[in-house]
Amino acid sequence: MTSFSIKRVNAIFVKDWKDLQRNSYVLFTLALPLFFAAWLGRIGEDSAEMIAFPIVFALVIAGAFVQAAMVAEEKEKNTLRGLLLSPASVTEVFVGKSLLSGIMTVAVVTGCIWLAEFKVPSLPLFALSIVIALVLFLAIGTLLGLLSRTVMETSIIGMPVMLIFGMSSMFKSMITNETILTVLDYLPNELLMKIWSGLESGSFVGESFLILTVWALVSVAATVVVYRKRRMD
Amino acid sequence: MMEQIIEVNNLVKSFGDKPALKNVDFCVRKGETIGFLGPSGSGKTTTIKILTAQLAATAGDVRVFGEPAHLLKDPARMKKIGILTDNSGLYDRLTVQDNLALYADLYGVRKERIREVLAMVNLLGEERTPVKKLSKGMKQRVTLARAILHKPALLFLDEPTSALDPTTTKQIHEGLRELNREGTTIFLTTHDMDEAEALCDRVAFLHDGEIKLFDTPQNLRTMSGSPTISLLLKDKTTVTVEPDESGAAAIAGYMASGNLLTIHSNEPTLGDLFVQLTGRNL
Numbered sequence: 001m002t003s004f005s006i007k008r009v010n011a012i013f014v015k016d017w018k019d020l021q022r023n024s025y026v027l028f029t030l031a032l033p034l035f036f037a038a039w040l041g042r043i044g045e046d047s048a049e050m051i052a053f054p055i056v057f058a059l060v061i062a063g064a065f066v067q068a069a070m071v072a073e074e075k076e077k078n079t080l081r082g083l084l085l086s087p088a089s090v091t092e093v094f095v096g097k098s099l100l101s102g103i104m105t106v107a108v109v110t111g112c113i114w115l116a117e118f119k120v121p122s123l124p125l126f127a128l129s130i131v132i133a134l135v136l137f138l139a140i141g142t143l144l145g146l147l148s149r150t151v152m153e154t155s156i157i158g159m160p161v162m163l164i165f166g167m168s169s170m171f172k173s174m175i176t177n178e179t180i181l182t183v184l185d186y187l188p189n190e191l192l193m194k195i196w197s198g199l200e201s202g203s204f205v206g207e208s209f210l211i212l213t214v215w216a217l218v219s220v221a222a223t224v225v226v227y228r229k230r231r232m233d
Numbered sequence: 234m235m236e237q238i239i240e241v242n243n244l245v246k247s248f249g250d251k252p253a254l255k256n257v258d259f260c261v262r263k264g265e266t267i268g269f270l271g272p273s274g275s276g277k278t279t280t281i282k283i284l285t286a287q288l289a290a291t292a293g294d295v296r297v298f299g300e301p302a303h304l305l306k307d308p309a310r311m312k313k314i315g316i317l318t319d320n321s322g323l324y325d326r327l328t329v330q331d332n333l334a335l336y337a338d339l340y341g342v343r344k345e346r347i348r349e350v351l352a353m354v355n356l357l358g359e360e361r362t363p364v365k366k367l368s369k370g371m372k373q374r375v376t377l378a379r380a381i382l383h384k385p386a387l388l389f390l391d392e393p394t395s396a397l398d399p400t401t402t403k404q405i406h407e408g409l410r411e412l413n414r415e416g417t418t419i420f421l422t423t424h425d426m427d428e429a430e431a432l433c434d435r436v437a438f439l440h441d442g443e444i445k446l447f448d449t450p451q452n453l454r455t456m457s458g459s460p461t462i463s464l465l466l467k468d469k470t471t472v473t474v475e476p477d478e479s480g481a482a483a484i485a486g487y488m489a490s491g492n493l494l495t496i497h498s499n500e501p502t503l504g505d506l507f508v509q510l511t512g513r514n515l
Contacts, residue, residue, distance in 0.1 A: 003308055005308070007341070008338065008339050010338070011335055011338030011339050012335070014335075014338075015324065015331065015335045018327055019324055019326050019327055022326040022327075023326065074322075077322040077323075077324075078321065079323065080322075081287070081318075081321070081322065082321055082336075082379075083339075084306075085285065085287070085311065085316050086311060086339045086340065087308035087309070087312050087339055087340060087341075088308070088339050089306075
């Protein structure tokens with residue numbers, strides 16, 4: 001019977017927390033969205049899209065990239081094998097690892113909101129959108145980490161993900177093809193922007209929430225499938 | 234009948250069309266220390282990986298604690314085994330203490346046990362040292378300490394003392410004997426014949442994915458013929474005699490004449506037998 005132990009999850013979380021404090025690569029990555037938000041705050045940018053951008057960027061960088069780097073490093077240094085050969089279940093290992101990335105992402109998002117002077121519309125629904133996005137990007141990060149052999153490789157594999165999921169809004173003005181523009185509208189970053197602007201203007205955001213949730217569920221499912229295929233040598 | 238901890242029948246493992254293990258059969262009884270000896274590529278690590286559910290067998294029946302090996306992943310079952318492989322990783326940025334504390338928490342072991350295992354692997358005093366500052370041999374000892382932290386019922390060791398100096402090796406052998414006396418069954422792979430002789434109740438010779446011989450070290454040595462006896466005489470010449478009546482008479486003669494300086498038996502080593510059997514060194 002599979003059990004779930006909070007104590008084992010906590011052990012992995014504590015280990016990751018201690019490791020994070022000595023991991024300059026991850027610390028620098030986490031600081032990037034904050035620098036960007038601070039810069040936007042200083043230049044007094046007031047376009048809604050630009051102010052929301054650091055928050056999406058924080059979700060991609062802190063959620064997906066940091067998680068990917070942490071998972072890939074465990075693979076690269078053969079420590080993931082040790083964890084999986086211990087009494088910790090796969091769920092406990094990945095929940096333990098995601099917990100730290102999740103907390104750090106929330107901290108960075110909060111920092112970005114403050115630094116970019118983003119006005120949070122409807123806190124409960126905004127928080128819900130962040131939680132769904134967090135699940136989505138942590139799953140994508142885990143997936144990238146599982147697909148990469150080294151931490152360096154996560155940057156290469158993760159770059160298209162960052163460009164598409166994090167920065168596609170910036171390229172929209174350069175695209176004239178209607179089909180591509182329609183596809184871009186369904187990407188998580190666009191959906192988040194729609195939700196936040198909808199919450200501010202009071203328009204209907206249910207459909208965007210639903211599509212974002214589907215994105216999150218599909219990402220989690222894809223991660224589980226990839227893990228099952230790659231768990232054995 | 235003694236309880237069987239590991240039972241392997243007709244185990245086959247292939248990587249693509251390259252066979253790694255060919256119809257391997259063996260069993261390990263409770264409390265035994267079993268050694269798999271063979272050169273690199275003989276299938277030793279593949280066997281351990283299959284026994285510890287890291288690798289699926291192509292065919293055959295593999296049971297650990299009476300259940301199919303692939304069920305081992307259950308946390309309660311995992312608590313009964315310890316594993317040291319050649320690529321067991323450590324967290325470089327964390328200290329020795331932090332590395333072991335993680336596993337103490339995962340296995341539900343009290344923290345005081347960390348000092349006990351560090352003493353066994355001769356690393357007391359290194360608790361606060363970051364792993365990245367340790368030598369390769371010291372890292373190997375931390376990994377071993379981690380594998381025995383929870384006093385497993387079954388311990389898998391893949392080349393446990395490779396890269397270690399003789400003093401530490403001796404110390405680790407003593408620690409492993411102690412664990413074995415306390416009831417831990419040990420399955421180890423090595424290419425070090427001395428290690429196999431020092432630790433193992435039974436030894437399997439693995440070559441090209443097949444078990445060539447599987448017996449006690451003593452029985453294996455006798456298979457390569459009777460030992461001869463070398464006599465060093467006072468004039469510095471060496472005489473070799475058979476351990477029979479004629480040999481006894483010759484020894485008595487040299488002793489009576491006061492011409493005998495030293496006497497020793499030339500027992501065949503496991504290494505000699507392995508070469509004799511497979512035509513290649515370990």
